[in-house]
Amino acid sequence: MSNKNWPGFLAAGIGTAAAGIGLALHHKKQKEASEEAVIFGLICPMEEETTPFREAMDITETTRLSGLTFYKGTLDGQTVVLSQCGVGKVNAAVCAEILCEHFQISYLINIGVAGTTHEGIKQGDIVIGNDAVQHDMDVTCRGYRPGEVPDMFVSYFLADDDLIALAEQAAKNCELDGAAVHTGRIASGDQFICGGEQADKIKETFDPYAVEMEGAAVAQTAWVNQIPFVIIRAISDNADKDAPTSSYDDFLPLAVIHSFSLVRRMLLLAGGEEAPKA
Numbered sequence: 001m002s003n004k005n006w007p008g009f010l011a012a013g014i015g016t017a018a019a020g021i022g023l024a025l026h027h028k029k030q031k032e033a034s035e036e037a038v039i040f041g042l043i044c045p046m047e048e049e050t051t052p053f054r055e056a057m058d059i060t061e062t063t064r065l066s067g068l069t070f071y072k073g074t075l076d077g078q079t080v081v082l083s084q085c086g087v088g089k090v091n092a093a094v095c096a097e098i099l100c101e102h103f104q105i106s107y108l109i110n111i112g113v114a115g116t117t118h119e120g121i122k123q124g125d126i127v128i129g130n131d132a133v134q135h136d137m138d139v140t141c142r143g144y145r146p147g148e149v150p151d152m153f154v155s156y157f158l159a160d161d162d163l164i165a166l167a168e169q170a171a172k173n174c175e176l177d178g179a180a181v182h183t184g185r186i187a188s189g190d191q192f193i194c195g196g197e198q199a200d201k202i203k204e205t206f207d208p209y210a211v212e213m214e215g216a217a218v219a220q221t222a223w224v225n226q227i228p229f230v231i232i233r234a235i236s237d238n239a240d241k242d243a244p245t246s247s248y249d250d251f252l253p254l255a256v257i258h259s260f261s262l263v264r265r266m267l268l269l270a271g272g273e274e275a276p277k278a
């Protein structure tokens with residue numbers, strides 16, 4: 001897999017993508033890949049986002065670690081480990097680290113809903129995160145760039161090109177009630193964004209396609225573990241004054257279905273399956 005962030009990371013790519021995408025699923029320890037099963041780690045923050053996956057999975061193993069439940073099994077022909085991490089960056093990082101270290105996953109996908117401050121993106125649309133930044137990481141008064149994690153020399157954690165391509169391909173094969181699919185930046189922080197100065201500042205500084213509360217923490221954890229990742233978020237609200245109430249609540253169910261459908265299509269395509277539209 002390729003990732004500009006990761007020196008020495010072995011390229012594998014999704015190949016020619018001739019018929020379907022047929023992801024050539026090599027992972028970081030490419031020399032061992034033939035002996036190791038490919039495992040997708042799936043992280044959802046909330047119960048509403050996790051339940052559709054858990055119900056669709058064939059679960060073979062349930063493990064409790066650090067207060068979290070991990071469901072291992074199969075979904076659409078792939079081995080997956082699913083967990084509900086809870087809300088916020090610390091919860092997300094704890095969960096992602098367990099998936100990387102304990103479950104030895106090959107790929108990490110963070111799935112859920114998000115707000116948007118970006119023109120042209122509507123509720124129900126999907127954002128495939130091509131990079132992720134912590135909008136509340138701010139050491140600018142000491143000369144660091146916005147979002148830069150001191151001593152890590154990085155503000156924007158790059159998602160894996162091949163997983164992005166897989167998601168984009170999946171979007172073409174997925175019925176999403178007319179919703180659009182965009183590829184762009186995700187900004188994460190331990191704040192629910194509902195307009196005002198904070199929304200303006202995030203837009204001005206990072207111009208993200210989606211704002212949420214976990215993605216960049218998953219991204220940073222994946223990055224330190226050299227695990228390819230991507231973030232898939234469906235838009236539930238416009239991160240404005242209506243976001244905390246009606247807007248979010250009204251669109252949450254639709255947004256959950258859209259991100260669920262897209263990720264299932266990704267798993268099918270990863271197995272080389274050219275399934276009809278969902």
Ligand code: ADE
Nearest residue numbers: 113114115192193212239
């Ligand atoms: N998740 C969904 N909507 C959000 C918002 N407006 N801010 C942060 N996280 C969100």
